[in-house]
Structure formats: C-alpha cells, structure tokens
Amino acid sequence: DARVTQTPRHKVTEMGQEVTMRCQPILGHNTVFWYRQTMMQGLELLAYFRNRAPLDDSGMPKDRFSAEMPDATLATLKIQPSEPRDSAVYFCASGLVRDGGSSTDTQYFGPGTRLTVL
Amino acid sequence: ELKVEQNPLFLSMQEGKNYTIYCNYSTTSDRLYWYRQDPGKSLESLFVLLSNGAVKQEGRLMASLDTKARLSTLHITAAVHDLSATYFCAVGTQGGSEKLVFGKGTKLTVNP
Numbered sequence: 001d002a003r004v005t006q007t008p009r010h011k012v013t014e015m016g017q018e019v020t021m022r023c024q025p026i027l028g029h030n031t032v033f034w035y036r037q038t039m040m041q042g043l044e045l046l047a048y049f050r051n052r053a054p055l056d057d058s059g060m061p062k063d064r065f066s067a068e069m070p071d072a073t074l075a076t077l078k079i080q081p082s083e084p085r086d087s088a089v090y091f092c093a094s095g096l097v098r099d100g101g102s103s104t105d106t107q108y109f110g111p112g113t114r115l116t117v118l
Numbered sequence: 119e120l121k122v123e124q125n126p127l128f129l130s131m132q133e134g135k136n137y138t139i140y141c142n143y144s145t146t147s148d149r150l151y152w153y154r155q156d157p158g159k160s161l162e163s164l165f166v167l168l169s170n171g172a173v174k175q176e177g178r179l180m181a182s183l184d185t186k187a188r189l190s191t192l193h194i195t196a197a198v199h200d201l202s203a204t205y206f207c208a209v210g211t212q213g214g215s216e217k218l219v220f221g222k223g224t225k226l227t228v229n230p
C-alpha cells in the first residue's frame with residue numbers, strides 16, 4: 001500500500017531554532033507539494049516541485065523557509081529561525097503528472113508534521 | 119486569482135437526513151477534487167471531477183460538477199455518524215499547473 005511518509009510526526013521547539021521536516025513521496029510520483037494547515041488560514045500551498053525542480057514557492061516566507069528535493073525519494077522543508085507563528089501542521093503531498101499536461105490525478109497526502117514553536 | 123468558497127463551513131445533521139455542501143470557485147477550471155479529513159489526521163481523496171456534468175458516487179456521498187456555474191456539490195444521503203469529518207473541495211488552476219486551491223472546509227457533525 002503506497003503512501004507518503006513524513007518525519008517527524010510531532011516537533012516541539014523553541015523560537016529561533018532550526019526545524020527540518022522530511023517527506024518521502026510515493027514511488028513513481030513526480031510532483032511534490034508542501035502545505036501548511038492552521039485554523040485561521042486553512043490549507044495553504046507553500047511550495048511544489050516537479051521532477052525535483054522547484055516550480056513555485058510563492059507561498060513560502062523566503063527569509064526563513066526553504067524547500068529542496070535532494071533526490072526523487074526525499075523532499076525537505078526547513079525553517080530557520082523558527083517563530084511561534086510557524087506553529088501549524090505541515091503536510092507533504094505527492095502526485096503524478098503525465099507527459100504533456102497538467103495533473104488530473106489526485107494528490108496523496110502524508111500524515112503531516114505537527115510543529116509547535118514556543 | 120482563483121478563489122474557492124465552501125458553504126456551509128459548519129454543518130450539524132441528524133442521522134438519516136440528507137444535506138448538500140456547496141463549493142463555488144471564481145475562475146475557469148477543468149478539475150475539482152473532494153477530500154475528507156478526520157480530526158488530527160491527514161486528507162483522504164474522495165472524488166476527482168474532470169468534466170462538466172461529471173457525477174461520482176461512493177456510498178452515501180455523491181459529488182457533481184457544473185463548470186459553467188463554477189459549482190460543485192457534495193450530497194450526503196441518509197447521514198451516519200461515521201461521516202462526521204471535515205470535507206474540503208480543491209480546484210485546479212489553469213495553464214498546465216498542478217496547483218490546487220483549497221476551500222476552507224466544511225466541518226460535518228452527524229448526531230445520533
């Protein structure tokens with residue numbers, strides 16, 4: 001049963017510390033998305049990749065957030081330095097875009113990382 | 119800019135009743151998705167709607183898409199407690215992008 005995995009599942013840290021979240025997309029999927037979910041803002045797209053290339057990171061605070069895909073099986077989202085307003089659940093999702101067009105397949109979500117910044 | 123509105127945002131129903139959740143979006147799109155999220159859990163895909171007039175059904179849930187009206191509905195038939203969850207619609211942006219814009223979600227509570 002293929003699924004997206006994320007680590008850690010929970011993270012509590014202090015303001016100013018670096019936080020790194022990891023995601024393993026479903027094998028064979030070529031797009032990876034990072035979302036943030038909060039009660040106030042709902043589900044927001046932070047960044048996404050296709051074939052490991054970053055396509056859009058306009059939803060991400062550039063000064064403190066960075067997203068990378070070192071290889072096809074790993075995506076990372078880093079916050080440095082973290083702030084209390086970054087407290088949220090961060091979801092990774094993956095999907096498959098077939099040759100020649102936009103994705104019509106659904107996105108498959110990981111279990112999320114619940115981040116608390118004190 | 120694509121905007122997605124769901125209503126209602128909160129819905130409390132009695133078991134056995136029927137109800138509809140609405141998802142309106144602001145610009146042309148050719149794909150719409152419904153997801154379910156249980157408290158503290160991830161999002162689970164329910165339906166993918168890719169054409170005008172598309173209708174999909176799974177158990178007590180039925181989703182439809184009217185691209186001309188920019189409207190999708192999620193109809194619940196004879197609700198049961200297990201359907202209690204938050205339901206999100208998500209709309210695909212145009213222009214070959216894989217991006218989805220999500221609605222705020224509808225929190226459904228089904229009471230015995």
